[in-house]
Structure formats: C-alpha cells, structure tokens
Amino acid sequence: MILHLNSQDDLEEAIRALVKLDPRLKPVFELTGMPALRRREAGFAGLAAIICGQQLSTASAAAIWARLAAAFDPFHHDSLRRARADRLGRLGLSAAKIKTLKNLAREIATERLNLDVLANEEADAAHHTLVSLHGIGPWTADLYLLFCLGHGDAWPAGDLAVQEAVKIGLGLRTRPTAKEMAPLAEPWRPMRGAAAHLWWAYYRAIKKREGVIADKAKANAVSNNVPVAKGSSVDAKITAAQPPRSKK
Structure with a gap:
C-alpha cells in the first residue's frame, strides 16, 4: 500500500498512527504538536x-x-x-x-x-x-x-536536520549517517514521509528551545557585566540554533 500525503488530514492521520505504532515517538510528538504539511509544485x-x-x-x-x-x-x-x-x-x-x-x-x-x-x-x-x-x-x-508528489514513504536519510533530530529524539550517541538512517526508519514504513515531517518539526522545536536558553544565558551574562566571547558556550548555543545545511 502506498500512502499519499495530499492534505493536512492525511498527514495527521499518519502521524497519529506512527505515534501509536512506535512509543518512542510519543515524547517527540508531545514537544512538537502536529506538524504542518509541506507541499510544493510537482x-x-x-x-x-x-x-x-x-x-x-x-x-x-x-x-x-x-x-x-x-x-x-x-x-x-x-x-x-x-x-x-x-x-x-x-x-x-x-x-x-x-x-x-x-x-x-x-x-x-x-x-x-x-x-x-x-x-x-x-x-x-x-x-x-x-x-x-x-x-x-x-x-x-x-x-x-x-x-x-506527497509520497508518504519517502525518507530523506541524508538530510542533516532529520539526522540530528533522530539522534536527539532516539538518544543516540552520534548523529546517524544516511546509511544508518535506513534501518532506523524501518519501523515507520510505509509512513516514513510522515515521520520525516515529525522529525523536522522536532528539530525546529529543540533548536528554538536551545535558542531561548542561549538568549537567556547571554542576557544574564550581559546584566552581570560578564563578557560573552565568540566561541564560548553561550555563543556556541546561539550558533547551534541555526539549522544545518542539507546535503544534495
């Protein structure tokens, strides 16, 4: 069976099925909420x-x-x-x-x-x-x-943001390679495309949270007259809030 994500309803149905299928995705979904469907011209x-x-x-x-x-x-x-x-x-x-x-x-x-x-x-x-x-x-x-095309099982294994999100969400020691991402996504067939939407939303959520933490840390440092040098832990958190570039 080939799933098509042609509407927001299609995506939401798939996401709910994924969370029910794989309990590891429940805390991911709790942080992100329902992601929005992303579609472009075919x-x-x-x-x-x-x-x-x-x-x-x-x-x-x-x-x-x-x-x-x-x-x-x-x-x-x-x-x-x-x-x-x-x-x-x-x-x-x-x-x-x-x-x-x-x-x-x-x-x-x-x-x-x-x-x-x-x-x-x-x-x-x-x-x-x-x-x-x-x-x-x-x-x-x-x-x-x-x-x-709205292919519900397309899996962007080489996307750096998805890799980083999977690493954090599944508690992996290192960011998985594109080759390692394939077996990690097997439990989500035939809805790997919906899973990708969820992981992108998770990546944005955790980076936004890191950005808030970094902003607070920087504000506290400034208010206490503590210089924030480039390359410091505070500066690193701010840099990390920028999304990585995806591979071709």
Missing part, C-alpha cells in the same frame, strides 16, 4: 526548483529560481532544453546545474522519464529512478518525492 518545475536550491542558502536559491521562472514563463522542459547555456548561466545557474536541468529536460521530452508516475511507485524504486539521473542526488530525489 512536475519538471518542482524538481527544477529543488535542483536550483542544491547546496545554496535559502535566499540565494529563491533569487535564482525567481529569475529562472520569470525568464521561462510558462516553465516548460522544452523551453529549457532549447535554451542556450550562456543564457542560463547569466540567470545564476552553475555549469553543473545547467547540465543537470538540460539532461532532465531531455529525459522528459523523449518520454524516458515521467515524474508524475513516481508517486504511485514504491518509495525505494522511485528514489532509484531519480538518483540514476545525472546530477540528482539522494536528498534532491527524496525532497521531490515527499514535497512535490
């Missing part, structure tokens, strides 16, 4: 937007995507496939991303790839289809499956 445009954002800050990714979407309106794979590389470069795309997007556009144009049907394939098979394409890594594939 198809070529949705995957292209994720590719544009690979290894970039949110602001930089948004700026490049805004220029690209404005230059090709409507955004269609044939238009980008025919576009000159130098034009795409002037919009802010790197040579590697231009090659990835053009290859993706060709695969769709020749009907060797249908992005939309991946929603109805098993998550691991759909993941394999995407990562077999030039320039598309596991993180990009999983985000497309989860956010653009």
